[in-house]
Amino acid sequence: MTEFIQQILNGLSLGSIYALIALGYTMVYGVIQLINFAHGEILMVGAFAAFFAITVWGANIFAAIIIAMIASSLLGVVIERVAYRPLRNSGRLAVLITAIGVSLLLQNGGLMVFGTDFRAFPRVIENTHYKFFNGSITITSYQILIFTVTVVMMLILQYIVQKTKVGKAMRAVSWDKDAAKLMGINVDNIISVTFAIGSAFAAVAGVLLGLYYNTIYPLMGLMPGLKAFVAAVLGGIGLIPGAFAGGFLLGITETMVSGYWSTKWRDPFVFIILILILIIKPSGLLGREEKEKV
Amino acid sequence: MVYKCFGRGRVMNKWAKVVGLLVVLLALGLAAGCGGGGQEEAKDTGDTIKIGVNYELSGEVATFGSHTKDGIMLAFEEINANGGVLGKKIEPIVRDNRGIADEAMSVATKLITEEGIVAHLGAATTGCTLAAVPVCMQYKIPLLTTSATNPDVTVDPKTGETREYIFRTCFIDPPQAIVGADFAYNDLKARKVAIYYDNTNDYSKGLAVEFEKAFEAIGGQVVATEGYGKDDEDFRPTLTNFSKAGADLIYVPGYYQKVAKIISQARELGIKLPFLGADGWDSPELVSIAGAENLNNTYFTNHYSSSDPSERVQNFVKAYKKKYGSVPDSFAALGYDAAYLIVDAIKRAGSAEPEAIKEALAQTKNFEAVTGTLSFDEKHNPVKEIAIIEMVDGKQVLKTKKAPKS
């Protein structure tokens, strides 16, 4: 039983990270229906920005996170301007390919600029272990930190989108760009803001990933990015609570499969579950199936 | 009339785009040319000996490839500075195979048939090396790999015959696993071990299998075996299972970036058992990722130790540090050795003909390398001592050297 609880806890922390990355993914998707494949790389750049802020300028962790968020936001906005905006009225697949191109560029550019080594992310926060039930269950302060940050970020994002003026404008742009323009909304600016916020989230995820796993690497965003995308789809893409739920479901499933069965079969198993869920609920866990109006 | 103007406007627009594209391409080409030019040495052909360097410089295993390449380039630089070989300079031709097998084959084909190399260095991973092997066999060009440990690389598994043109500077899995098992049983007095290997990596898998064989052969017991994937970041569940299985040592034959996390996560969970690993551990990053303290009571088998006091090793470490600013890992050392070995073979053969180089390579005896004194056996695998390194407060300490008893 305690082992089960431990596995759940491990799953929750892994899930938090997926959820945090998926939030940014889903937000960008929600507004412009673009699968921003470069999201994982934006995360990587954020992590490196924090890394350099700490190791070179001696910044503390909060300053480092702020710097990472600024760097990632700028990058996100620039990517949107340069690579996605010219294609806004083109087919979706063209943008998808461009996104893959941007992702490749950042990965390989990262390898050239940052080098091919795995780098140790400084342990700027003490990782305390809290033990329960005679030490059979351990919770680390990193796990608590990641979980809390993810929940808080989700609530912030939900607040921004649902309650603020910018959020309403985002939803309007997401539904109908021309109609939004007629309301006096500057669609280009709103999309830039969306990318900035989504990328800032990615930066936070990147820093946490670096802290949690101790390493950063130019290709570090690849797999978490893909998994987070899967999580976002699993929960219902474009939905903020969906990204949250999908991330946790994915994280817990992964740890359960590795803990009780075998790590070897984890990925195939996770994807089989994904397909099964999609077959039963074709628009994800929380997505409502929208019949096309005839 | 209006329509015509409009039509021309569009054409103009298109031309503007094409011109723009060309300008960008040209700029990129120039940038690329400069970048590429920096890599390669003097290009006056005729008077140089061309050696192909086919490595994983991008993609998921770029770390290995680029470190090996760094070691190789350092060696060639030194050799050229000392007058080259047979009165000629070495011209290394560096290509990236992205860690993809078909790319490695394509690179090998191009290097051999278009660039005219006389010997082929690479690749770092078994997969890419195996893709280059048939090409080198076909065109009779000696291939020297630095870190492909799979036995099938130098021996055709179907016929059991040694591949005539294929050599390697690293030891293969069995000797390393045998020494590891020997050390675990006799020096660390371990009786029950758990094995945790990288399931997506044949190197790691091979070591796991060989270690299990060797350890059980000398009387030990393997109580748990588990694999992890290359994308796994969370090893806590499995580690929790291991400590329950009653293991008194955990053998982790993987690469440092995962190993470091496995160890630090184990220590987090309060698992104080000794860890034993293999050459994949060798990287300065191991310490920075895992934390010095966590690494106490861990050991690994390796090609060499940068803390080895021998003059040869220390000279290499110093030169490498000077050029690249970091301590060389095994990949760099193996690459460095491979470059010297090829040149040595050319010198001994007195000719830069592939056939002659191959003959000379096959007869290599007691070649003094950074990674030990090396001779090739009949299977073109190096026979050399294996270093066992202990991690003490974040420092690599040469614990002992052992020859594999098979």
Place this chain on the structure above:
Amino acid sequence: MALLEVKQLSKTFGGLEALKNFELSLEKKELVGLIGPNGAGKTTVFNLLTGVYKPTSGTFYLEGKCLLGLKPHQITSCGIARTFQNIRLFGDLSVFDNVRVANHWYSSYPVANAVLRLPSYFKYERRMSQRAYELLEIFNLLDKKDELAKNLPYGEQRRLEIARALAAKPKVLLLDEPAAGMNPLETKELMNLISWIREEFNLTILLIEHDMSLVMGICERIIVLDHGEIIAQGTPEEIKRNPRVIGAYLGEEAV
């Protein structure tokens, strides 16, 4: 026996009753109009009859055969074809191909014949083309046959949609607001066309329309829906004078 017999058809969308106990009986070659305010459930009737939606209860028969639970393409092959309120042409296909596609279900040949270009491929293709020519000629679209459907002007798109529906060889044709977005002149032409194809193809037609001049002009019978229920049916004259219809739909001035 009536050609199309609809019995007690109902449809609920998440608690909202879109259609309640809809009854309809269409005789061969009848031309019936379906009118009512927005959201009254007119298009829902079409979607139920063509299998796009599954009814919550009730059933319907074509020539005595129960069509309940069949997929849309199966219903089409039983003899019901339709047009759409918001024109759903195959935009990137040519006008000609739009019509040929609708021949598909009764004039197909095995994939192998197509891939190997066996004689039957040519035979059937010729037959399909022939039929498409004829229909395009009738609808005066032949000179536009190679244009992409999306590039046609609005009125022609509406016509093409009807031509495409006819190519599916229906016994019953459902037209959803065929005159929407047409000016009175075009509407008049359309009325003539509808009457003519009914004779020519022996069709039974059910149409939804807001343009009262068209509905009153050519329908023999009109059914009025409001909030999912039939509130009146009868001849155009009867409907025009029906106080419930005036209150819910037509308004005072239209009388």
Place this chain on the structure above:
Amino acid sequence: MLSIKDIDVYYGAIHALKGINLEIKQGEIVTLIGANGAGKSTTLRTISGLVHPKKGTITFEGQDITRLPAQKIVELGISHVPEGRRPFAKMTVLENLELGAYLRKDKDGVRKSLERVFEYFPRLKERMYQKAGTLSGGEQQMLAIGRALMSKPKLLLLDEPSMGLAPILVQEIFKIIKEINEAGTTILLVEQNAHMALQIADRAYVLETGRIVLSGAAEELAETEAVKNAYLGG
């Protein structure tokens, strides 16, 4: 108030508007009638900045707005009710109306405007917290007009307000359009239903394939043979 001079508009290779000239005076209702694809909607989209003309100028209250982006034009006081109503279906009625006042900073003024909209359309008040997508077609049209009014426009562009609506609703909507105009908002109305449009409009323009072919006082135009035959069903 608004004057359009010689504008040419292209959609890709299609020449949609060919040298359109148009004039709207303060307080008028002006209607554009014409067949589908004649360029009526394009004219509105050009005025509101959704598309930009290749040549020609548009001036509003003496200011050149030809090249201004859509949001600037809204700011100047032109509000456009697009064809097909286009409500933000997943947002509530209230949120839709609030978005209409996106650029306004005067909170009290916005509240007044909201009350005014609810006066015109009491049904919207009843459905304030309902998702716009669940409204019926007529209610959506009311919402679209209401949303446009929230920016307190001087000029209201209406694109096919009667499209797809039951006759009884068409009458209601037109009544309210008249009311809005009488309360001081200038209106440019694009209508398929020429009959209704000419009844409430002061002046009218007839568009055919991207050109203005007729213009004049609405009553006079309604009497001309050409208009009668083509647009009023004889």
Place this chain on the structure above:
Amino acid sequence: MDKQRLWLNVGVAATLAVVYFAVDWLIKTGIITPFQQLNLYLIGINIILAVSLNLIVGFTGQLALGHAGFMAVGAYISAVLTTKIGIPFLPATLAGALAAALMGIIIGLPTLRLRGDYLAIATLGFGEIVRGILINIEYVGGAAGLIGIKQYCTWPWLFFWTLITVLFIKNFINSTHGRACIAIREDEIAAEAMGINTTKYKVLAFSIGAFFAGIAGAIYAHYFFLIQPNTFSILKSFDALLLVVFGGLGSLTGSIIAAVFVTLITALLQDLAQLRMVIYAVLLIIIMIFRPQGLLGTKEVTFEVLCKKMGGTTWHCSK
């Protein structure tokens, strides 16, 4: 009309024969270098991949990201048959392709309810499942891959299979079945309403696409000596999708041109070592920005079009 078509066909066949024998001769005499030859094979494989994926994505409008999975099935089944069981190349290839087609049906049937990005992610998952399973099967070499495959694929085979693929899919597209697929792409509901069994055609498109991806896999395995699960990762699926989008969704000739172009670019960039992928990525972005609809859009380059372009006689060939 028929006579004209006959002459056209004869002309096409003659051109193809000339190309075949010319290349055959050039290879034998060594004028085509081994490296060029290798790229010729890559071009062939890429053409097959792009054309078959275009049927699914470009013509039927179903976004699929699992093409590498089908390719892997074809590669592994055929390679196991030739190396472990000793079956000749042709039947092994067909078996591999049929197995892939079966996979196409298996993955196609349940996932057809999914639309757009949901289908994309489900097919992506399928590709990863195939890869994950292959890694865990020791019989086929696990992660290290299957080695010792004979290089059975020679120029005649490559030419034959590329030609068969293109002809098959071209003929399929230009038939009522192909029109049915395109109708589904354009408007699924309307297609269904016009009597098209959309499920059947989506599964058909998936299985035909998968079949030829399987062929590409078999050719790949029997030219490159070894196959590894990681070769058939999601990146390979992206590569194939890239060719399709780059050539133009719904343009077969576009896919072919894109396959040739991209393979050559990759080969040319090889000399740049680390920089190659950076430049490749930049090129990709630039090209997509300048031609978002792909090289040819939905147009095809045919002999007719070429004749017209060159100002020759126009073929009034009413279809």
